[in-house]
Amino acid sequence: xxxxxxxxxxxxxxxxxxxxxxxxxxxxxxxxxxxxxxxxxxxxxxxxxxxxxxxxxxxxxxxxxxxxxxxxxxxxxxxxxxxxxxxxxxxxxxxxxxxxxxxxxxxxxxxxxxxxxxxxxxxxxxxxxxxxxxxxxxxxxxxxxxxxxxxxxxxxxxxxxxxxxxxxxxxxxxxxxxxxxxxxxxxxxxxxxxxxxxxxxxxxxxxxxxxxxxxxxxxxxxxxxxxxxxxxxxxxxxxxxxxxxxxxxxxxxxxxxxxxxxxxxxxxxxxx
Amino acid sequence: xxxxxxxxxxxxxxxxxxxxxxxxxxxxxxxxxxxxxxxxxxxxxxxxxxxxxxxxxxxxxxxxxxxxxxxxxxxxxxxxxxxxxxxxxxxxxxxxxxxxxxxxxxxxxxxxxxxxxxxxxxxxxxxxxxxxxxxxxxxxxxxxxxxxxxxxxxxx
Numbered sequence: 001x002x003x004x005x006x007x008x009x010x011x012x013x014x015x016x017x018x019x020x021x022x023x024x025x026x027x028x029x030x031x032x033x034x035x036x037x038x039x040x041x042x043x044x045x046x047x048x049x050x051x052x053x054x055x056x057x058x059x060x061x062x063x064x065x066x067x068x069x070x071x072x073x074x075x076x077x078x079x080x081x082x083x084x085x086x087x088x089x090x091x092x093x094x095x096x097x098x099x100x101x102x103x104x105x106x107x108x109x110x111x112x113x114x115x116x117x118x119x120x121x122x123x124x125x126x127x128x129x130x131x132x133x134x135x136x137x138x139x140x141x142x143x144x145x146x147x148x149x150x151x152x153x154x155x156x157x158x159x160x161x162x163x164x165x166x167x168x169x170x171x172x173x174x175x176x177x178x179x180x181x182x183x184x185x186x187x188x189x190x191x192x193x194x195x196x197x198x199x200x201x202x203x204x205x206x207x208x209x210x211x212x213x214x215x216x217x218x219x220x221x222x223x224x225x226x227x228x229x230x231x232x233x234x235x236x237x238x239x240x241x242x243x244x245x246x247x248x249x250x251x252x253x254x255x256x257x258x259x260x261x262x263x264x265x266x267x268x269x270x271x272x
Numbered sequence: 273x274x275x276x277x278x279x280x281x282x283x284x285x286x287x288x289x290x291x292x293x294x295x296x297x298x299x300x301x302x303x304x305x306x307x308x309x310x311x312x313x314x315x316x317x318x319x320x321x322x323x324x325x326x327x328x329x330x331x332x333x334x335x336x337x338x339x340x341x342x343x344x345x346x347x348x349x350x351x352x353x354x355x356x357x358x359x360x361x362x363x364x365x366x367x368x369x370x371x372x373x374x375x376x377x378x379x380x381x382x383x384x385x386x387x388x389x390x391x392x393x394x395x396x397x398x399x400x401x402x403x404x405x406x407x408x409x410x411x412x413x414x415x416x417x418x419x420x421x422x423x424x425x426x427x428x
């Protein structure tokens with residue numbers, strides 16, 4: 001028989017404890033069974049003393065529902081005498097209230113997805129690009145954008161890689177770091193800035209408007225003035241940071257060189 | 273077969289070649305049986321434990337230990353014999369260190385090494401070229417050729 005628990009003064013005398021939460025119930029041997037049943041826990045927590053607070057939210061919901069229609073009187077016998085006239089026709093007028101399945105974990109839209117970054121990729125890290133136009137080049141990581149893609153630059157002066165987005169999946173993060181705390185990135189560098197521009201004609205055609213399908217696609221990609229401006233600004237700051245770092249001249253030639261696997265090198269055993 | 277000059281004995285300093293604590297040196301505190309010994313390396317981070325002889329590679333160092341000496345005694349004798357410095361000075365330890373540095377080279381380090389090699393080789397090549405040029409200029413000087421070698425003589 002378990003000894004009787006000592007009654008502690010409750011209610012007014014019980015101050016709000018700042019002690020860490022000690023759950024009264026616990027699982028038995030890592031199974032789904034709990035030590036105390038629901039009824040028992042109700043007693044132990046003295047939950048009968050806790051007054052339930054009515055949520056006022058229901059009232060506002062009712063009000064909103066009431067405002068959606070107007071009650072109008074109609075003539076004639078035996079037809080109720082009243083009709084609810086909806087101000088805005090609702091999408092459906094169900095005869096039964098559909099039971100909503102409670103979504104404990106609703107589907108997350110892409111915007112709300114958690115963006116992770118590999119632990120060895122920090123701003124200022126030198127990355128090796130493994131795919132794409134600039135594969136093999138060693139570039140500097142500037143930051144991670146909101147979409148999760150990495151913003152990198154050559155610097156363009158050293159290896160021709162411009163300010164560019166890159167997926168971290170196609171990248172090897174090296175241990176080499178450059179201190180870019182003094183490098184101020186332009187505010188406008190975000191995902192929208194780097195988004196591909198579709199020509200107006202094409203977008204009209206896709207929207208269903210009549211467009212000449214034999215019309216030549218727009219001229220080749222031309223670098224915008226703001227791109228040039230941002231590239232120059234970032235490059236200047238970054239070259240300064242490279243110069244200031246310990247191994248300036250070596251770093252420069254390092255970033256100019258291309259990465260390749262030589263005979264006898266085993267990537268899985270190499271430290272990058 | 274090499275010289276049988278290193279023996280498993282109490283006080284022998286051994287290098288642990290594989291398994292737990294591999295790469296560390298320790299002292300043999302006691303011999304248990306034909307295959308096992310009691311090792312202890314308080315100064316090198318090896319806990320007092322039983323070890324199979326096959327894991328141990330014997331060094332040429334030996335400290336004066338009474339058998340079954342406890343850890344404190346081993347530590348005292350080890351520091352008195354200055355084994356840490358002596359071990360580091362051996363070419364065995366130096367080779368291990370060099371191998372460790374090589375495997376831990378980052379991509380930038382590898383680049384710097386390759387560049388350093390390239391510069392060194394270009395210096396050597398330049399110097400060798402100079403010597404070759406000077407040798408060519410001297411008509412009867414000793415050329416870089418093997419003596420008594422049959423040579424194809426050009427018809428003049």
